Amino acid sequence: MNAYRRPSLKYPWLPLVYGGACMASVVMEQYIAPGTLLQLQGLFPVIAGCLIATLAVALDLWAVNTMIGLDTPVRLDRCARRLVTEGPYRYTRNPIYLSYTLLMIGGALIFGNEWMLLAAPLTALVTTSIAIRKEEMHLLLRFGVDFERYCRRTRRWI
Template sequence: MNAYRLKPLKYPWPPLLYGVAIVAALLLDRYVGLLPPLPREGYLLWTLGGVLALVALSLDIWAVKTLLECHTAVLPNRCAQRLVTNGPFRFTRNPIYLGYTLMTIAFGLLTGNSWFFVAAVSAAVVTTLVAIRCEEMHLLARFGIEFERYCQRTRRWI
């Protein structure tokens, strides 16, 4: 099959990866423990978690809205129709995955479960290896030098 038409992923893995990471954090906290819980006194961590959750949700909504406005694929297992470099894509090449990661961290702050921080980093690393690299090869095949220039001026994460 022509690389130009090749889909970036066979399945939309990242939401599943973050879902597994969240469930793992909950199970590890319940059955393994080991990591110290976050302090529960006061409202500072809860407030930070709430603000971070709002930022993450806003980032995801903004990114999806931008993709829809540009008439290109939102799901990572669909072919990109256009290279989107506006909206949140000006600041990060993966704003949706960044939003997932920030939301996972927010869950840790809201629940006091330190395993969510490990889960967020783990999910981000696995997402980079399993999904982002494939998506980037797809975009490189589709958009060539235009995608290379975008990569030079925009970071993969933050």
């Protein structure tokens, strides 16, 4: 299979990375080092967390629906059929990963877990280094100058 037809990642395992970071945060909070710096307690953090989590789920559904509507696979172990620049992809090149990160932040606020709040940006950095760069190379090989133009006008995250 040539580079033009090769998928960006061999396995679609990034939800497991985010899930693993969440689980590690829960273990850290419950059994190793309960966070006491930020005092994420009370009604305001819970309400803010619910709003952020709702926004994250809506963004994820919007992004997935946009990809399905344009007949391009959502799974990373499939080759992109089309460069998606509509819907949430007008504002961010990675709305699904952004939604995962926002969901972690929302969950951290809802459950008062400081470790999850710290893990969210770290997980986003890991995602950028192990997945997004490969996806971008795949899209560059597949769509060339159209992808370069898209990158110039649309941020990677927000």
